[in-house]
Structures are given as structure tokens and as C-alpha cells.
Amino acid sequence: EDQVTQSPEALRLQEGESSSLNCSYTVSGLRGLFWYRQDPGKGPEFLFTLYSAGEEKEKERLKATLTKKESFLHITAPKPEDSATYLCAVQVTGDRDDKIIFGKGTRLHILP
């Protein structure tokens, strides 16, 4: 069964304390991996798409990397405004249509 697991479930960091969020997956036929940021009560905001192992994407303090089994979202010197839930999703081949499977997310809280 295709599965996406994000860890940790929640993470509290001091402002400036760098860390990484993990998204591991066991799927057949990975076509792509997506990272989103979601603020409370709002829809997910797209951050990155990764398609192949070794690929990296960066945006401000965020950097996403991809291996054959997992993806990391590295946060460098975070600020309180980086506090949010970060969602990982994988795109896989389906019986009729390709499908996208979401992880449960990591709640990140940056303390000033």
C-alpha cells in the first residue's frame, strides 16, 4: 500500500535554530513529491516540487531535497513567521489516474 509518513509530528525550535523535517514514502511509481506550507484555518500554500533523487530546491530559508526513499525540508535560521504546518505529498501512478497522497504534516513552532 502506498504510504507517506512525516516526522516529527510537531517541532519547537528557537529562532535561529536550524533543523530538518522528514517525509518518507513507500510507493510504487513515484512521479513527483510536493511540499506545502499551511497556516491555521487556511489552504495549503505550494512551496516545492521535486521529481528525481538528488534534486534540490531552495526558497529563502527553506531547502527541499529528495532521495529514493525520503525527502527533507531543511529550515535554516528560522524566524517566528516560519511557524506553520508543513505538508508533504507524493504523486504516484494509479489504476485509472495518477493520484496524490498526503502525509499528516509536521507542525513547526518557532519561538522568538
Added chain:
Amino acid sequence: DGGITQSPKYLFRKEGQNVTLSCEQNLNHDAMYWYRQDPGQGLRLIYYSQIVNDFQKGDIAEGYSVSREKKESFPLTVTSAQKNPTAFYLCASNYRVGRDTQYFGPGTRLTVL
């Protein structure tokens, strides 16, 4: 500005009532989706549509219905058959089902009283 709009932002329903959630996009996307989000759970797919007048059930379609009469619009009806409808509902769209980045609307929070 291109984007996805959902209305209303908050919706309250009495048990036994049907309610319809609106989703409109002006991104010229062909594919549209409805997800349900509950605390501590990942997004779960309710229905999706690749083209007008065609839609497919997702993982949790029971108690829900949709229509796709226009490319821009994909309303979701939560029927009285849905046993636990209180949740945050998200609409998304992209150019092709399962093939590229999905973009999300702001969501509708439905509460059953």
C-alpha cells in the same frame, strides 16, 4: 489575480440538512478536486474531475456529491447521509489529474450543530 475561491468561509448545518460548498477557479485548470481535512489526519480525497461533466470518486466519497457543469466551477454537496461531516474542506485544481502541482483554495469550515 488568478486563483481559487471557496465560499462560504464558515458554514453551519443542522443534522439532516444538505449543504453545498462553492469552489471557483480562474486559473484555466482542467482538473479540480475536493479534499477533507480533519485534525491529525492527512488530506483525504473526496471527488475529482478532469473535464466538464465528468468526475470520479476519491477515497471517501460516501455521503458527498459533486457536479462539473462549467470548467471554472466544482461545487460539493454534503448530504445528510454523511455521518460525520464536521471538517475543513479544501478545493484544489491543476492542469491534469495527478500530474502536476495542485493549488488550493482558502477552505470552508463546516460545523454540524
